[in-house]
Amino acid sequence: xxxxxxxxxxxxxxxxxxxxxxxxxxxxxxxxxxxxxxxxxxxxxxxxxxxxxxxxxxxxxxxxxxxxxxxxxxxxxxxxxxxxxxxxxxxxxxxxxxxxxxxxxxxxxxxxxxxxxxxxxxxxxxxxxxxxxxxxxxxxxxxxxxxxxxxxxxxxxxxxxxxxxxxxxxxxxxxxxxxxxxxxxxxxxxxxxxxxxxxxxxxxxxxxxxxxxxxxxxxxxxxxxxxxxxxxxxxxxxx
Numbered sequence: 001x002x003x004x005x006x007x008x009x010x011x012x013x014x015x016x017x018x019x020x021x022x023x024x025x026x027x028x029x030x031x032x033x034x035x036x037x038x039x040x041x042x043x044x045x046x047x048x049x050x051x052x053x054x055x056x057x058x059x060x061x062x063x064x065x066x067x068x069x070x071x072x073x074x075x076x077x078x079x080x081x082x083x084x085x086x087x088x089x090x091x092x093x094x095x096x097x098x099x100x101x102x103x104x105x106x107x108x109x110x111x112x113x114x115x116x117x118x119x120x121x122x123x124x125x126x127x128x129x130x131x132x133x134x135x136x137x138x139x140x141x142x143x144x145x146x147x148x149x150x151x152x153x154x155x156x157x158x159x160x161x162x163x164x165x166x167x168x169x170x171x172x173x174x175x176x177x178x179x180x181x182x183x184x185x186x187x188x189x190x191x192x193x194x195x196x197x198x199x200x201x202x203x204x205x206x207x208x209x210x211x212x213x214x215x216x217x218x219x220x221x222x223x224x225x226x227x228x229x230x231x232x233x234x235x236x237x238x239x
Contacts, residue, residue, distance in 0.1 A: 002042070002138075002139065002141045003111075003138045003139075003141075003236060003237065004041075004045060004051050004236075005038050005039075005041040005042045005045060006038060006138070006234050006236055007051075007236030007237070008041050008051060008054055008055060008058075008074070009034065009037050009038045009041055010027060010236060011055060011058055012037060012041075012058055012071075012073075012074060013027045013029050013034075013037070014027065015058060015059065015062055016058055016061065016062055016068045016069070016071055016077070017029070017068075017069050017071070018068075018069055023230075025230050025233055025235070026232070026233045031101070034101065035100065035101045036073065037073050037074070038101060039090075040073040040074055040075055041054075041073075041074055042090045043087040043088060043089060043090060044074055044075065044078070044085045044086075044087055046087070046088035046089075046090050047085060047086035047087045047088040048086055048088075049085060049086075054074060057077055057078070057081060058074070058077060061077045061080060061081075065080070075087075092142075093142050093144070095142075095144040095145065095146070096142040096143065096144060097143055097144060097145060097148065097175060097180055098139070098140070098142060098143045098180065099180075102139075103139070103232060103233060103234060104139055104180065104181050105181050105219060105222045105223055105226060105232075106180075106181050106184040106185060106219075106222075108143075108151055108184050109139060109140055109143055109180070109181070109184070110137060110138070110139060110140070111136075111137075111138040111139065111140060112135075112136065112137055112138075113135060113136060134237070134238045135235065136235050136236060136237040136238070137231060137233075137234060137235040138234055138235075138236065138237070139234060143180070145168045145171055145172060146164070146168065148171050148180075148183070148184075149164055149167045149168050149171060149205075151184065151187065152167065152171070152187050152205060153167075155187050155188065155191050156187075156191060156201055156202055156203060157201075158203060163204075166204075167204065167205050170204060170205035170206055171183070171205050174205055174206075174209075178212065181219055182212065182215055182216055182219055183208075183215070185215040185216075185218045185219045185222070186208050186211050186212050186214070186215025186216070187208060187215070188215070188218065189211050189214035189215045189217075189218050190202050190207070190208040190210075190211040190214070190215070193211055193214055194211075
């Protein structure tokens with residue numbers, strides 16, 4: 001639902017409201033307004049509305065209305081057509097540690113197409129699956145402390161369940177000072193740097209504290225690269 005709400009919100013901002021995009025493809029609208037519009041879409045979708053029908057009505061509204069920009073959200077468009085939408089509040093999982101509406105840079109928090117598959121056609125030409133499927137870049141619906149601990153244990157090759165509760169508590173404390181992107185990149189860098197310097201591989205979350213400079217640097221490099229390539233925004237799947 002999160003991805004669909006974002007896709008419909010982009011259509012609403014561009015086609016109905018007339019907001020332009022910057023050179024990197026981000027809609028030039030206030031962030032708090034983006035969250036409100038997306039939240040309204042999520043409530044309407046959760047109430048049973050059909051995404052394709054909402055999309056059709058947005059295009060129809062733009063053609064029918066002299067001043068389509070007056071619509072504040074999708075609910076205004078539905079009311080224009082005398083449709084009283086059923087809405088259902090979407091409660092966030094209390095264990096979710098991702099921030100609502102935030103773009104994350106670490107691959108662990110992103111959803112992208114699978115690696116390309118190359119196949120040969122009957123005429124001998126080669127074609128990549130990327131040529132047949134549009135690229136998309138979406139955020140996961142949620143990510144929990146348990147997911148974070150599992151990622152840490154996998155990267156550090158820690159076996160067994162005995163340390164999970166301890167490490168959940170440790171990361172809960174660490175996230176009071178550092179954001180999730182920084183923590184994930186620091187986990188990666190802690191493993192790489194420790195191996196390069198022949199130091200002990202971290203075995204507890206608090207062992208990565210000496211590597212936050214490296215993790216922050218890696219995140220900043222990634223942010224700069226994504227900014228230059230226009231990959232610092234959600235790119236919804238085409239429907």
